[in-house]
Amino acid sequence: MIVRIATEGQYRLAEEQLPRLHELDAEVVAAAELADAGLFERRFAGLLEFVRSGELLEDAYLGPSDAILPPPDVSLAEATTEFSTDDLIPS
Amino acid sequence: MPGLEGRFSTLVKAKVSAVLDRAEDPAETLDYSYEKQLELLQQAKSGIVDVVTSKKRLQLQEGTLREQAAKLDGQARQALAAGNEDLSRQALMRKQAIEDELGSLDQQVGDLERQQQQLTDGENKLQAKVEAFRTKKEVIKAQYSAADAQVQISEAATGVGEQMADVGLAMQRAVDKTENMKARADAVGELEQAGTFDDPTELGGSGDDLDRQLAQVTSAGVVDSELEKMKAELAAGAAPHQLPSGGEKEAGS
Secondary structure, three states: OEEEEOOOEEEEOOHHHHHHHHHHHHHHHHHHHOOOHHHHHHHHHHHHHHHHOOEEOOOOOOOOOOEEEOOOOOOHHHHHOOOOOOOOOOO | OOOOOOOOOOOEOOOOOOOOOOOOOHHHHHHHHHHHHHHHHHHHHHHHHHHHHHHHHHHHHHHHHHHHHHHHHHHHHHHHHOOOHHHHHHHHHHHHHHHHHHHHHHHHHHHHHHHHHHHHHHHHHHHHHHHHHHHHHHHHHHOOOOOOHHHHHHHHHHHHHHHHHHHHHHHHHHHHHHHHHHHHHHHHHHHHHOOOOOOHHHOOOOHHHHHHHHHHHOOHHHHHHHHHHHHHHHHHHHOOOOOOOOOOOOOOO
16 A cells, blocks of 8 residues: 655555554544644654655655645644545545 | 544545546647646746745845844943943843844744755655656557556556645645745834834834833843843953953043
């Protein structure tokens, strides 16, 4: 699965990493629903860190991503409006 | 947690659709897509220039404020040496207001620097992808009959499109931040016009603005401690090796 961190780059994650990815994503969503900015920030940073553990794709790679994460400096407010979607977690 | 109202995922799917769906003349569409990519690349470059320009403007403003701060510092010392502690305190308060402003300008310049770096990275990535796309489209045009050519190129275009959208997003965020900074730069300009940062010795009373600004800024503790420091320096500097008569600043013959 290829995940893009917006404004940063694309990473390839292995199949066996996907369950953990979804888990972390759900935790971020939960923090956002609690409207807890501090918690959201920490969990989102954790999610990004996990994605970065994947293989960074070279700049000339031409394939699209399966999922796109908001930029690293996203605020809770932005995450709940501009970058929100209903149920787009590709599973 | 299904059924939760307003549920969202941070994993946002690529919204970029392939430019090349059901193209009538693939070769032409490929070239058109490539032209578009070059256009966007050009926009990205000029976006970076805008950010650099904003940064330069803030840095210029910082320079002016630093000069003013240094001048006020000198005036505070002179006033203190002349025994006018009130005037000295006033000058220090103004200096403090400027330093607060400088602190936040510093932050914004740093912020713009990061934006610039991010945009440059994005532009380089886009450049690499556009270049790869160009090569690929030529290959595909050459073997035009290949059954999966359309699919391949469509995917490549989506990939470049996604990168373009991403650079666009970075650009948008940079522009938003730059707008905020423009507003701040204007605000500083207004304060300067209102005399907030002016020479205290030349000031009658541009009253309200000044008072309001000073009230906001009066971290009296900072000013007090600076005043004390200045006094100490003055005492230490004056005592040991001044002329025996304790000569004034009039350095005449």
